[in-house]
Amino acid sequence: MSPAPAVQIMPPEKPVPMVSAPQQQPPLAPEPETPFKVEVQDLNVYFRANHAIRHVTLGVKPQTVLAVIGPSGCGKSTFIRALNRMHDLVPGARVEGRVFVDGEDLYARGIDPVLLRRRVGMVFQRPNPFPTMSIYENVAAGLTLNGIGGNHAEIVEHCLRQAALWDEVKDRLRHAGTSLSGGQQQRLCIARALAVEPEVLLMDEPASALDPIATAKIEELIHELKEKYTIVIVTHSMQQAARVSDNTAFFYLGELIEMGPTAQIFTNPRERRTEDYVTGKFG
Amino acid sequence: MNLHSSFTYRKVVDRGMALVCALFFALAFIPLLSVLWLVISKGAAGLSWSFFTQLPKPVGEVGGGVGNALLGTLFMVGLACLIGLPLGVGAGVFLAEKGDGTVGRSVRFMAEVLSGVPSIVVGIVAYALVVIPMGHFSAIAGGVALAILMIPTLARATEELVRVVPASLREASLALGVANWRTSIRVVIRTAMSGIVTACLLAVARAAGETAPLLFTALNNQYWNTDPRQPTASLTVAIFNYAISPYDDWHAKAWTAALVLLIVVGLLNIASRVLTRSRLKGAR
Amino acid sequence: MPSREAIIDAPASEAAAAQHHASHPGTSNLGDRLFNSTLWILGAMILVVAGLIVLNLAVAARPLAKDHSLWGFITETQWDPVEDRFGALTFLYGTLVTSMVSLILAVPVAIGLSLFITQFAPPKLGRVLTMPVELLAAIPSVVYGLWGLFIVVPWLRASVEPWLGKHLGWIPLFQGPPIGLGYLASSMILAVMILPTIVAVSVEVMKTTPEATREAALALGATKWEAVMMTVIPYSRAGIVGAVLLGLGRALGETMAVTMVIGNSPQISASLFAAGYSLPAVIANEFAEATSSVHVAALAGLGLILFATTFLLNAGARVLVNAVQRGPRRVSG
Numbered sequence: 070m071s072p073a074p075a076v077q078i079m080p081p082e083k084p085v086p087m088v089s090a091p092q093q094q095p096p097l098a099p100e101p102e103t104p105f106k107v108e109v110q111d112l113n114v115y116f117r118a119n120h121a122i123r124h125v126t127l128g129v130k131p132q133t134v135l136a137v138i139g140p141s142g143c144g145k146s147t148f149i150r151a152l153n154r155m156h157d158l159v160p161g162a163r164v165e166g167r168v169f170v171d172g173e174d175l176y177a178r179g180i181d182p183v184l185l186r187r188r189v190g191m192v193f194q195r196p197n198p199f200p201t202m203s204i205y206e207n208v209a210a211g212l213t214l215n216g217i218g219g220n221h222a223e224i225v226e227h228c229l230r231q232a233a234l235w236d237e238v239k240d241r242l243r244h245a246g247t248s249l250s251g252g253q254q255q256r257l258c259i260a261r262a263l264a265v266e267p268e269v270l271l272m273d274e275p276a277s278a279l280d281p282i283a284t285a286k287i288e289e290l291i292h293e294l295k296e297k298y299t300i301v302i303v304t305h306s307m308q309q310a311a312r313v314s315d316n317t318a319f320f321y322l323g324e325l326i327e328m329g330p331t332a333q334i335f336t337n338p339r340e341r342r343t344e345d346y347v348t349g350k351f352g
Numbered sequence: 353m354n355l356h357s358s359f360t361y362r363k364v365v366d367r368g369m370a371l372v373c374a375l376f377f378a379l380a381f382i383p384l385l386s387v388l389w390l391v392i393s394k395g396a397a398g399l400s401w402s403f404f405t406q407l408p409k410p411v412g413e414v415g416g417g418v419g420n421a422l423l424g425t426l427f428m429v430g431l432a433c434l435i436g437l438p439l440g441v442g443a444g445v446f447l448a449e450k451g452d453g454t455v456g457r458s459v460r461f462m463a464e465v466l467s468g469v470p471s472i473v474v475g476i477v478a479y480a481l482v483v484i485p486m487g488h489f490s491a492i493a494g495g496v497a498l499a500i501l502m503i504p505t506l507a508r509a510t511e512e513l514v515r516v517v518p519a520s521l522r523e524a525s526l527a528l529g530v531a532n533w534r535t536s537i538r539v540v541i542r543t544a545m546s547g548i549v550t551a552c553l554l555a556v557a558r559a560a561g562e563t564a565p566l567l568f569t570a571l572n573n574q575y576w577n578t579d580p581r582q583p584t585a586s587l588t589v590a591i592f593n594y595a596i597s598p599y600d601d602w603h604a605k606a607w608t609a610a611l612v613l614l615i616v617v618g619l620l621n622i623a624s625r626v627l628t629r630s631r632l633k634g635a636r
Numbered sequence: 637m638p639s640r641e642a643i644i645d646a647p648a649s650e651a652a653a654a655q656h657h658a659s660h661p662g663t664s665n666l667g668d669r670l671f672n673s674t675l676w677i678l679g680a681m682i683l684v685v686a687g688l689i690v691l692n693l694a695v696a697a698r699p700l701a702k703d704h705s706l707w708g709f710i711t712e713t714q715w716d717p718v719e720d721r722f723g724a725l726t727f728l729y730g731t732l733v734t735s736m737v738s739l740i741l742a743v744p745v746a747i748g749l750s751l752f753i754t755q756f757a758p759p760k761l762g763r764v765l766t767m768p769v770e771l772l773a774a775i776p777s778v779v780y781g782l783w784g785l786f787i788v789v790p791w792l793r794a795s796v797e798p799w800l801g802k803h804l805g806w807i808p809l810f811q812g813p814p815i816g817l818g819y820l821a822s823s824m825i826l827a828v829m830i831l832p833t834i835v836a837v838s839v840e841v842m843k844t845t846p847e848a849t850r851e852a853a854l855a856l857g858a859t860k861w862e863a864v865m866m867t868v869i870p871y872s873r874a875g876i877v878g879a880v881l882l883g884l885g886r887a888l889g890e891t892m893a894v895t896m897v898i899g900n901s902p903q904i905s906a907s908l909f910a911a912g913y914s915l916p917a918v919i920a921n922e923f924a925e926a927t928s929s930v931h932v933a934a935l936a937g938l939g940l941i942l943f944a945t946t947f948l949l950n951a952g953a954r955v956l957v958n959a960v961q962r963g964p965r966r967v968s969g
Contacts, residue, residue, distance in 0.1 A: 153527060160452075181665075187529030197520040201542050211528035214538050258524065265528055366859035370756045376748035377757075377765070380835075383828040384768050387775055387783045394786075439681050446679030450672070459679045461954060462686050468882060468950035469689065469943060470889020472916045476923070476939040480692035489924075503685055533671030561776025564891035564916065568924040588778045588892075595782045595896060603786065610779045621774055 104172070106131040106299040107152065107269055112166035114147050114156060121147045125166075125325045127318060134291060134300045136314030136331065138307060140351065144323040145303040146194075149271045152301065153189040154182040170269060187211070190267030194274045196254030198246030198261070205242040207257055211265035224264055232260035233290050252283025256290065263294075270294065272302040276309065288313050307347055311335055319343045388614075395611030398604055404612070407575060408590070411599050418609050420576045421590040424491070425616075428570060428584060429559050431495025436502030436559075437552055443503065444510020444548075449536060451511065460511070466504035474500050475565035483569060491577070491584035494570030498559040505558070509551035513544045550624040557620035561613065563588035587613050693943055696936035699929050709937060715902050715918070717926065722934035724941065726902045730912035731942075733819050734894065735887040737908065738826035743880055745827075746834035753835075754842040755864050766839065773832035781896030784825040789816035789897055792824070797909050812907040817899035820908040825893045830883035837882055841875025841960045842868055871960075878956030885949040889942060891916035915942050 105128035114122035122144050129135045137145045147156075154175060156162040168175045175185055198207045206213070208228050209221040225242070229235040234256040238249070246257055255275055262270060272291075276284040291300060291313045304310050310317050311331055318328040319340075327340045338344045345351055402417050409416030447460050478497035483489055517540050525535040541548075563586075571583040572593065587609055594606035700709070704722060712723020753765045793816030800810045845868045853863035869876075899911025900921060915938050926932045 155523065155527065158523075158526065158532075183526075183529055183531045185529070186527055191523075191527035193520060193524060193527075195520060197518070197524045199521060199524070199539060199543070201545070210525070211530065214525060214528065214530040214534055216534070261524075261528065362859050362862065366861040369861040370752075373748040373752035373756050376745045377752045379745055380749055380772065380831060381768055383783075384772050384775075386787065387779065390783060390787055391779065439678065442675070442678030443682050446675040450675055450679065456679065459682045461951075463682050464954045465947055465950045466682070466686055466689070468885045468889075468946055468953075470891065470916060470946055472889065472891040472919050473689070473693070473939045473943045473946075476696060476919070476936050477689050477692045479923070480696040480936070481688065484696075500685060500689070504682065507682060531667055533667045536671065557774065561774075561778070563776070563778040564920055567920050571924055588776060591778045591782060592892060592896070595778075595785055606782055610782050613776060614779060617774060617776060 105129060105169070106171065107301065108167075108169040108172075109152075110167040110169070112148070112151060112168060113164070114144075114151055115163040115165075116159070117161040121323050122151065123323045125320075127325060127328055129299055129301060129316070131299050132295055132297070133315040134295050134302060134313055136310035136317045137301065137303045137320060138305075138310050138317060138346075139320035139326075140346065141305065143320040145320050146273050147323075148320065149191075149273055149301050149303055152269070152271055153186045153191055155191070157182050187215075187265045188267055189269045189271060190262035190265065191271040192255070192259050192262055192273065192275045195278045196251055196258050198249070198254050198257050200245070200247050202246055203243045204238050204246050204249070204257060207246040208260045208264050210261055215265075221264075225260075228260040228263045229257075231263050231294070232256045233286065233293070234260055250283070252279050252286060255279060255283070255287060259287075259290065259294075268299065270298045270300045272300065274303050274305060277305060284309070307335070319346060321346070391607060391610050391614055394604070394607035395609075398608030399611065403608060408605075411597075411601065416605075418585075418587060418590050418605070418612070420573065421585040421587045421609070422612065424570070424573065424577065424584040425560055425587040427578065427580075428491050428494040428498060428566070428586060429556055431491060431580065432498030432502060432559050433552075433556060434499075435496065436499035436506065436555070439499070440503040440506025440555065441510045441548055441552070443507035445514055445536075445541060447507060447511035448514035449540075460508070463504040463507045467508065470564075471497075471501055471562055472564040475567060475569055478565060478569045486581065488581075489569060489571035489583040491570055491580045491582065494566045494584060494586065495580070497565035497569045498562060501562065501565065502555045502559055506551060506555045509554075510544075510548055513547035513551060514540060517543045546627055550627045553620050553624040553627070557617045557624075560620070561588060561617055563592055567592075587616075689943065693936060693940045697933050697940050700933035700937045702930075704934075704937075709934075710941070713904065717922070717928065717931045717934075720928065720930050722930070722937075724915070724938055726904055727913050727915045727918050727938060728941070729904050730819065730822075730898060730914040731888055731916070733908075733912070734822040734826055734898065734914060735884055737819065737823035738830060738887050739880065739884060741823060741827035742831050742834060742883065746831050746838060746879075746883070747876065749831075750835050750838035750842055751864060751868070753839055755860070755868060766836075769832045769835045772828065773836070777829065777890060777892040778896075780825055780829055781893040784821060784893055784897040788824060789821050792816045792821055796820075801909070808906040809908050812905070812909045814909055815899070815911065817897055818909055818911045819898070819905075821897040822894045822912075822914070823908070825897060826887045826890055829890060829893060830886045833886050834879045834883040837879035837957055838872070838876050841872040841879065841957060844875075844961055845871045874956045875960030878953040878960070881949050881953035881956070885946040885953065888949070889916060889946050891920050895920045 107129040109125055109127050112122055112125040113120065125148060137148060139145050150156055151164055152168055152175075154164075156164050164176060166176070170185075170188060174180070175189075199210060202210060205225055208225045212221055212224070226235060226239075229238065234253060237253060238244075238257075246254065249257060255278075259275075276287045279287065288309065291302065294300060302310075302313065314331045316328060317331040317334040319326045319334060319338075319342075321342055327334065327338060327343045329339075334343060335347050338347060400417075402415055403419075404417060404422060405419045406415065406417035407420055408418060443459070443463065447456060447463070450456055451460055474497050477500065478493050482493035482496050486493070521539055521543060522535055525539040526532070530539070566586050566589050570586060570589070572589050573583045573585040577584050591606050591609045591613065594602040594609065597603070700722065709722065710724050710728060712721070713725045714721045714723045715726060716722075749769070753762060757765055793814050797810075797814030797816070797820065801812075801814060804810045849867045849871065850863050853866045854860070858866060894914050895917040898914055898917055900913055900917060901911035902913045902918075903910070905912065919935050919938055919942075922931070923935050926935055
């Protein structure tokens with residue numbers, strides 16, 4: 070076995086995001102055509118003694134959707150939460166390695182995680198609108214909470230339209246955010262995340278708490294959002310990954326086993342474990 | 353083996369003990385209903401507009417009220433709120449946000465233990481802290497005593513309320529690029545706010561019913577007083593003085609004043625319950 | 637007061653999480669620092685309040701130490717402000733007797749009531765059932781005193797004490813003229829007043845009994861009562877003891893209701909019918925009028941004894957209750 074068995078080196082001519090061994094640093098000189106929007110190099114996450122994410126290296130191109138799949142407990146959520154430094158708040162959590170957005174290292178000294186999170190938005194597993202706020206206030210929350218006053222009506226409308234929610238709520242913007250249905254709440258949370266104008270959108274199983282119809286709407290929305298944003302979505306559903314993503318990364322036990330174009334991962338995986346997972350042999 | 357009869361016996365014991373427990377439950381109603389009924393029936397007769405607005409009159413004279421005592425109670429509870437609510441709620445937020453370390457645990461333990469300190473002891477503390485330096489009894493001293501009583505209980509109540517705010521809300525806010533402190537104040541505490549208001553109302557109700565710590569801090573006053581440096585009357589001390597007096601007329605006043613006190617405390621409790629309900633509805 | 641640095645540094649050392657990014661300059665940092673230090677100061681205020689209580693009591697009681705030893709103070713029965721003779725024994729006795737009798741009266745009722753609420757009553761009613769207990773807790777103590785003075789005392793004098801004297805008069809506890817005011821009246825009112833405290837905490841600890849354990853007992857063929865005795869009681873025993881200690885602490889320190897019905901007579905009697913005196917009652921009655929500094933100090937000394945006793949009781953009670961409430965968490969995690 071090689072010292073880094075989990076990591077795969079892909080042929081450089083492949084147009085897809087690359088995975089490379091940690092030893093080859095710096096492995097990814099920005100490519101001439103399209104540089105990565107998000108680039109992860111030798112990322113490790115520890116919770117106290119538990120090594121939860123092991124030596125992950127990958128890249129995501131702008132305006133693409135990367136789906137992160139794997140059996141539960143494989144570190145999918147832990148991985149994307151490292152992309153906007155949500156682990157900073159967890160006592161005992163430690164992150165090593167580098168995460169670049171537009172070439173800027175998020176974990177470098179001098180980077181304010183608060184400012185960074187405005188560039189890298191996040192949507193969570195369960196819809197979590199602020200219960201004390203109306204629909205309107207929820208969308209504008211990222212602005213008002215940051216102390217940006219003024220009239221946000223235009224931004225609110227714009228974001229609700231982007232989240233395909235405007236027509237459903239335009240007559241009751243002053244109602245409680247929690248008065249909406251689960252699927253609407255999740256789209257409200259997406260609108261809320263869009264209002265701070267992020268470049269990257271992280272989605273942590275955004276449809277896992279929703280019914281199939283609401284899920285379909287979210288997936289449709291992801292297709293549209295891709296025009297503008299770079300999206301990383303964690304999903305436990307392989308069908309969903311197949312439907313929404315351009316590339317797919319398969320995680321197992323904290324390691325990135327394989328990453329490639331979604332179609333290839335599902336039809337012609339290189340790794341045995343990937344094949345076993347996508348064909349339902351385990352997971 | 354007489355399995356059957358032993359089973360019957362066990363069944364009888366089971367039913368019997370359940371009945372005893374139910375009886376004890378009923379027993380608790382007797383003092384409750386007795387207190388409420390007597391305060392209402394004996395106190396209602398003396399209720400009149402002048403009872404709320406007039407000064408007490410000497411023995412033998414008809415009429416007179418507890419207006420100054422009512423005002424004094426409001427005044428001192430107000431003073432206590434100025435000190436006690438921010439400190440109590442603040443300490444509670446500290447316990448919820450930073451309370452998992454050694455310091456936090458000892459603060460929590462101290463708050464729990466302090467909430468059981470007898471109110472009369474707190475009266476002595478306020479006496480030494482305020483009355484002696486000032487040289488005389490005052491509303492401030494009474495307010496300080498009530499505030500010290502409020503803080504530990506309110507801190508624990510606030511902590512519980514802040515802790516039940518789902519972590520997902522904090523995360524949602526942080527993920528929007530909102531700073532920690534803004535998230536704590538404008539999302540977490542904001543969400544717990546209606547509960548905290550409820551806890552504050554209950555703390556106010558408890559303070560309004562305190563007597564012992566006022567006896568030798570605010571003392572009493574026969575007249576209207578709005579000067580925080582002067583001795584001040586309170587509803588509870590008035591009830592006490594009327595009750596232990598030898599005059600039937602004053603006894604009647606004690607019952608009426610007790611009714612007024614129960615109404616005040618009851619309204620605060622009801623208000624807190626109404627708030628609790630609206631909070632639950634809002635939170636799905 | 638802890639030093640400023642300690643206040644500011646402590647949170648950083650606790651959030652070991654983000655150690656190496658903890659001190660990035662940025663827009664949020666000043667606000668966070670300000671917020672965190674405010675919180676630490678507010679938390680420290682609880683400790684400051686505790687310190688203030690101890691310090692002020694000690695300072696107020698200091699003059700007493702000049703010519704009274706602690707042992708002399710608590711074993712002397714004579715209390716004579718005119719002669720500057722101060723002994724606390726009478727009051728200690730009254731406080732102990734009334735508290736103990738109130739526990740004897742209240743504990744069985746409180747436990748039965750808690751079992752009824754948590755085990756026997758339909759679960760849907762749970763919230764409603766605790767209402768009367770919460771109401772009992774909400775009634776101010778001066779109102780209990782008023783009720784005790786004009787309702788309970790006459791009732792004891794006219795019916796209960798004569799009856800007890802007639803049937804149980806051979807026990808010294810129930811001898812003497814039925815005067816109403818006294819230990820028995822105080823104990824009964826204290827019993828009512830501490831009931832909500834004991835019930836509230838008992839209900840909480842009983843609720844922590846794992847449902848599965850109780851169901852296992854029922855599945856083995858135990859009756860409901862047997863299941864309670866086999867699971868709920870053993871599981872929550874320490875917590876119930878804690879609840880009783882909390883009730884005891886409340887009884888020891890209760891002032892107004894006792895002052896109004898105990899008779900305020902500084903004497904030690906074996907009979908529960910007799911008038912007596914208690915620690916809080918004497919403080920309430922004499923403090924405002926105490927003129928000599930030794931008298932004030934003696935009363936503050938009584939307050940210090942009261943504080944120390946209730947502090948230890950509450951601390952012990954909290955340890956017990958917290959241990960029970962943490963129990964299930966330890967099992968699951």
